[in-house]
Amino acid sequence: MICLNQTELFKNIQNSKHHAYLFYSLDEVLNNLVAENFAKMQICEKGNMCNNCYACLQFDKNTHPDVFKLKQDSIKVEDVNKIIANLSTTPLAGNKKVFLIFNADTINEISQNKLLKSLEEPVGNNIFILTATKTDKLLPTVLSRLNKIYLPTPSSEDRKIIVDEYMREGVDIKQFVNPDCSLTEAVRFASDNNFNATINSIFDLLVNLNTTADIPRVVCSLKEYDKTIFFACMQDIFISLANNSTKYARINEIKNRYSPRVLTKIIPLVEKAYLYQNSNVNFTYILDNLLFNILKEKFLCS
Numbered sequence: 001m002i003c004l005n006q007t008e009l010f011k012n013i014q015n016s017k018h019h020a021y022l023f024y025s026l027d028e029v030l031n032n033l034v035a036e037n038f039a040k041m042q043i044c045e046k047g048n049m050c051n052n053c054y055a056c057l058q059f060d061k062n063t064h065p066d067v068f069k070l071k072q073d074s075i076k077v078e079d080v081n082k083i084i085a086n087l088s089t090t091p092l093a094g095n096k097k098v099f100l101i102f103n104a105d106t107i108n109e110i111s112q113n114k115l116l117k118s119l120e121e122p123v124g125n126n127i128f129i130l131t132a133t134k135t136d137k138l139l140p141t142v143l144s145r146l147n148k149i150y151l152p153t154p155s156s157e158d159r160k161i162i163v164d165e166y167m168r169e170g171v172d173i174k175q176f177v178n179p180d181c182s183l184t185e186a187v188r189f190a191s192d193n194n195f196n197a198t199i200n201s202i203f204d205l206l207v208n209l210n211t212t213a214d215i216p217r218v219v220c221s222l223k224e225y226d227k228t229i230f231f232a233c234m235q236d237i238f239i240s241l242a243n244n245s246t247k248y249a250r251i252n253e254i255k256n257r258y259s260p261r262v263l264t265k266i267i268p269l270v271e272k273a274y275l276y277q278n279s280n281v282n283f284t285y286i287l288d289n290l291l292f293n294i295l296k297e298k299f300l301c302s
């Protein structure tokens with residue numbers, strides 16, 4: 001997969017002849033995606049992450065003998081020790097080993113210092129590829145050893161490619177991948193069925209709500225939603241509307257129904273509903289009231 005004009009990017013990086021790289025931005029998913037591809041390029045038999053050669057296929061299945069991936073929320077001392085122990089062994093398939101360390105900013109200081117030695121004195125053709133969202137959590141000594149590559153927000157073309165890649169893997173991020181939503185957020189939203197179902201239910205509700213007479217019907221027809229996140233989701237939808245955000249694909253279905261003036265009245269009402277919900281007031285009662293008040297504000301403002 002090519003994103004962020006990765007071919008160009010990677011070619012430039014390759015020419016720099018470093019043995020340790022850091023891909024960083026605030027978007028964790030983006031960092032990891034690009035780092036994976038760069039790692040794959042290192043071991044690809046054709047040298048371009050062709051996705052077809054034996055090495056690429058092994059890489060995708062996480063079975064390549066010369067690729068070591070460290071992917072955890074927080075990296076422990078033992079993990080770093082394991083990497084260091086693996087450094088001096090001979091590569092099995094090709095001429096180099098690739099050490100991929102995701103979220104390197106979660107490695108504690110002691111382990112970072114241990115790693116530093118390997119970064120300072122490269123062994124063989126070994127390559128380190130690290131990712132981080134918070135570079136200030138990395139020791140300055142470690143940072144200075146890394147070829148640092150900042151990743152900008154993907155262009156719309158890159159987004160399309162990224163979406164296709166995720167869709168192939170069964171993660172439906174289409175509706176969330178847009179300039180208002182980081183890749184990390186998009187993947188989280190798309191992987192959370194609860195969240196997805198709740199958002200859809202709220203859109204159904206808002207689309208079918210026109211007069212106060214509709215309230216009992218639309219409330220009864222609500223299905224598959226999570227009460228605990230319902231009002232928070234609804235608030236986010238209205239805030240997205242107010243900010244003209246394209247975060248939700250279905251936002252156009254309700255765009256013309258709420259003027260900016262109405263939205264300034266509605267958003268605090270939803271916030272209040274959210275507070276009530278948290279204090280265990282009956283859900284349907286809160287929702288009935290909220291919908292009534294939303295319609296009242298719409299009526300008063302028109």
Ligand SMILES: [Zn+2]
Pocket residue numbers: 043044045046047048049050051052053054055056
């Ligand atoms: Zn290949």
